[in-house]
Amino acid sequence: MKTETVAMILAGGQGSRLGKLTKQIAKPAVPFGGNYRIIDFAISNCANSGIKNVGVVTQYQPLVLNSHVGNGSSWGLNRHNGGATILQPYSSVDGEKFFKGTAHAIYQNIDYIDQKDPEYVVVLSGDHIYKMDYEKMLEYHKRKDANLTVGVMPVPWEDTSRFGVMNTDKTDRIIEFQEKPEHAKSNLASMGIYIFNWARLKQYLVDNQSKNRQMEDFGHHVIPAYLRNSEAVYAYQFEGYWKDVGTIESLWSANMEFLDPDHELNIRDRDWRVYSRNPNTTPQFLTASARVTDSMITDGCYIAGEVTHSILSHNVKVGKNSVIKDSFVMPNAVIGENVTIDKAIIGEGAHIYDGAEVVGIEEDIAVVGYGEEVGGYSDEK
Amino acid sequence: MKTETVAMILAGGQGSRLGKLTKQIAKPAVPFGGNYRIIDFAISNCANSGIKNVGVVTQYQPLVLNSHVGNGSSWGLNRHNGGATILQPYSSVDGEKFFKGTAHAIYQNIDYIDQKDPEYVVVLSGDHIYKMDYEKMLEYHKRKDANLTVGVMPVPWEDTSRFGVMNTDKTDRIIEFQEKPEHAKSNLASMGIYIFNWARLKQYLVDNQSKNRQMEDFGHHVIPAYLRNSEAVYAYQFEGYWKDVGTIESLWSANMEFLDPDHELNIRDRDWRVYSRNPNTTPQFLTASARVTDSMITDGCYIAGEVTHSILSHNVKVGKNSVIKDSFVMPNAVIGENVTIDKAIIGEGAHIYDGAEVVGIEEDIAVVGYGEEVGGYSDEK
Amino acid sequence: MRSKIVPILNLLEDYEKLKPLTDRRPVASLPFACRYRLIDFPFSSLYNAESESAALFISGSGHSLYDHIRSGSTWGLDSSAGGGVFTHSQLEKKSATGTDSKHGKFYYDDYYKYVTRSRAEYVAIMGSSLLSNINLNSLLHFHEDKDGEVTIVYKKIRRDDLIADSKLSALQIDNEDSSKVEGVNHISDLNGDEHIYLNMETMLLNKKTFLDFLFKAKNEDLSVNVANFISFTIEEGCTVYGYEYTGYLKAIEDIKSYYDANMDMLDEDNFNALFYRADPVRTRAKNSAPTYYGSTAVIENAQFANDCEVYGTVKHSIVFRKVNIAEGAHIENSIIMQDSSIEEGAVLKNVILDKHVYVKNGARLEGTPENPLVIAKNSVVYSNGEIEEG
């Protein structure tokens, strides 16, 4: 069976701005939205776009990511010769292969891509929350007869200095690329989403490596090289919701936005589902003393307290007279009685003991790490 | 669910004595016996011994091995919280983790083992052909109250200098270990099969690494350290067929032995099956001109020639008037008409054109590499 | 460790009194507790004992059961390498032989073939209508310890915990040795306030005992089923031990007992007894979003599965997946199965909605705890109370 498209999801980064949340696990594996991990959005986009071969490139603390992604069966990818493949460093007769940058990670995995023999390679980040139909972007790429299409979106002009900015002509062809410019000529920011014609990209990566020219990073090396050589590089504009959850505050606010039943991310849309590995657990149990409003609750939760405008992931326990507000609680957290949690992120398996308080403010969200314990020891089991 | 035992299969080696057969793939992934790859024996032993968690430690050209092993479903391992996990190098906050030796490979994957929280760790090689019930060895290990049990087998005295040799007392306790001794005191050779109490092994690995003491190799460092400290180290004697297929000649003769319907490896034993990933292919087609005797043929083969005392793996084509004798042909090889193959190993996807000859002798088996072409170009498709 | 048990699931269970819930499904695939089906419980027992295979004896087409089980991979019963789910349909046999096989009669040959090809030493026989969570490893230890030929699981209950015309049976326990079984009584012969030792129709046998029995039953053309198997083995002179089960149990024999079993789960002790033990209950995973509770939702002692949207009032009820409950709807003491929709102002009390029922604006449905109202699958309930069956 011919493979038209292979997606390569770059999931290697540590994401150090997420602090203790990415100490033992890679950023794309951080829990999100009650039932998900961050990378679920990119992989689900692939599945919904009809892309069946997905390479997940990773080298930082891969255990959780590996067992989460597996062969991709949770996303229906393990069909029709497709599947997810975790791509880690390895050694060969040429030596050891760690990844030094985004383009270098693709270079080191040329064998994997060549095995699938695709026409196009879609390069994605594993740490963005959005829904996007890559098939439409691919149609655009074909229509434009492009060699590279870059996904872009308009950002407020005052934010352009934080992004790679694309200047386009009237046909949407990219004529200039400014990396984090002081004075941007456009407000179209790169989303880190690329569609390459594989044969051409491979040529760039192999030729330049063999000539010892730096070709490690897409933004710094590959795109400039393409533009220098007047390759057909086009910008594809994306209009929907898109969020980089690279900081504690953005992770928190993305969860709060996700919670809104009218939010455009619309998690209940049956035509564009976000898939994940589903744990095996019990129904959610709201006792007579529970009071749950404007909240998302996941299977396995046991709630005897009050939950308002919050997301509780699976198997969270909330004791009597506890109040959880404006917060995101990761799986398997145990919250005792008389606890107050407000504007906080509670890590997986954390234990908040009776009477404890975890309270943040919008500009400084409180964070409890994975398995962390807060508060004194009570006599509860 | 409590995990009693985790098996760690060391599949990292290149196996350079197999020459061109291990240039692009790791030795444990080399095809064997028509329907198998070498590592299938070790993984099937685990499955048949009731071990459900198998870590396959690899770092050399892992693509083929990865897609072959997958999540272990071909061996029924992906049940009851079990599964096969491919363990490759990765980076962490402590830096990059390549594997420097057998024990170091376990050290680098402590996180994986701790996640399963086993009582015992069984350490195996991925490149031996044998059937062994590790459950019986584990019962022995428990009965002896051992901290380490080493699988051993008697070898001819003249061969002892090629092995690690174990001297035991009357209770089978190992009192001395000689690595490739000139003058062996015993003919019990280590098979590279170890059962460790995990807590103790971990202590050795972590303590010594933190003290910068070398603890890289089981034979060179760990076993001597155990013996120095008078740990309870026992030898478990294995009596059956066991073969290291580390050279071209041993790979060939192991296949020839495997072919014998009365061989003790007995591939048709329904109580101890050797599992593998089964390809999807057609029935085997023996035409009116075929003559097949004393041979193993696999699904997908098309045979119009003569095959004697040989193993043909799946999808091998043999043209008219060709003769294949005393040979092992790997999957997808195409053999034209009037070809003579004798005492040879034909690599996966090799193409032997009309009239060509590939003839070896018992001491120097002829080898055709993967995808290699032999003979002139004919007009066949 | 390799599993020592080769399990047989006897699903030729009586479903007449559970209609209309069993119109299109066997008892084994009855939905239970927001996300399960009854078969999940014996299957999870197999999973927790690391069994690799199961033989299912099914009456009728088993269609809904097959759809739930699929490859059996949820419970480690995948067949890619040994093991697997082997199904035997009574119906198939019937049409093949042209004779009307007796309901519940063993198919000796299928049993024989299945059991002999396993390396396991013991045969386990289980059903699905006696809702419980049995630890087969404990049963196995008990059986090996007692060293008898048969161990049958029982629970000490009161006669009137069962329905009046129960078809179940009770064990006679030896006065001297409370683990020895001396005989079997029909429940219908027993008084209402007696304590009885309910035969849970779950047992462990030595493989040889079982094969001997099959041989005899076939040769003598006996009609033995799970219910009278124990009396048969005692008559044959086997030593039969009783293993006491102390966990949650409910015999699901009619609509009311089915309803009560669900309502029981809203009691924390029962819920924990059945679910929060070392042996988790597994069901087929489905992709789902968390359930959203709106700002107008009022919930009191209720259980939900994922994928619901709740804006109304739900009290003392069990709600399955993908149920929408509008603002102003009021649900009490009810079971709402998946894909149902309850519009504004609708009132439901003591009701069982089967799958995919649509309750329109302001409709009222009311049963009693003794006689819950069942609305069949795919029905539409109109505002005026009219019900259109789907």
Place this chain on the structure above:
Amino acid sequence: MRSKIVPILNLLEDYEKLKPLTDRRPVASLPFACRYRLIDFPFSSLYNAESESAALFISGSGHSLYDHIRSGSTWGLDSSAGGGVFTHSQLEKKSATGTDSKHGKFYYDDYYKYVTRSRAEYVAIMGSSLLSNINLNSLLHFHEDKDGEVTIVYKKIRRDDLIADSKLSALQIDNEDSSKVEGVNHISDLNGDEHIYLNMETMLLNKKTFLDFLFKAKNEDLSVNVANFISFTIEEGCTVYGYEYTGYLKAIEDIKSYYDANMDMLDEDNFNALFYRADPVRTRAKNSAPTYYGSTAVIENAQFANDCEVYGTVKHSIVFRKVNIAEGAHIENSIIMQDSSIEEGAVLKNVILDKHVYVKNGARLEGTPENPLVIAKNSVVYSNGEIEEG
């Protein structure tokens, strides 16, 4: 690319003339060509077109079919994330409604629900008894190109390639435009030596056309099946195009045509036409060892699956998995299904052995090419020729 096709497999196929092979299995699960079942062919068409779901309409219990299909993962029909195999058993409906549904009648509601929830634009309808390997993508391109409402697949054959009392139908093709279909004839009305356009009962429809039809059929209580669907749509004024299939085809309507189809595979042209094309045929993977041919084996133009041991003579025959053929046994023009054993000196000519048949030392079994001898599943054939059915 996402699949544009939502497929329906109509497996309510006639099996009377295929007995005893169809005693315990539907036509769709008939074993074929050493390692396949007939359902593998339409399923592989779906796989090759990257379909993610299939609706199966089955009569009887479908037990053997479920056991073969399992989760459907072999053909990319796994349901863990969207898609999946949806089965609809006619039998279930019958017992639910108490009425005897007409054989082959569409279940409009099940169809409706299944088709509407798919995002695909076209409905494909296929069966399993017209053995072929159809490329659905080519059919799709043709259909999109013609821009009609229905495209039906046909093959140009001679009337007498079919059995005398065939229940199949032929298309009337427009004289001007050979791709336009004007009507349908019963095969039984046609002469023996005519070339006909066999209606292969495989078609592609626009989703809207199909849903319109369902609506009408339900409202007017029509009894439409696959065979008369095309005449119906033509009467309704739809534009129906014919897509010519040029690959291997065999209509399996009785034992002889089933036998011939298997024997056809021993002809390389037929074998290559059905198997060695861009669209491989997939079946459920089973762990197996290579087949061993002993030094006394004499094989001439025969096909085998893995896992056999062959010491005897096998000519012009089809041998399934796990068959043992002893030295001195002689097999010619026969089909030997899996798990059979043929002892020394046994002679088989023009025979079909169903699964797990044991042919003892020196037994002789002989049919004719016109009337092959069928030995039922699990039989034992004794040396004196006596047959004990299993």
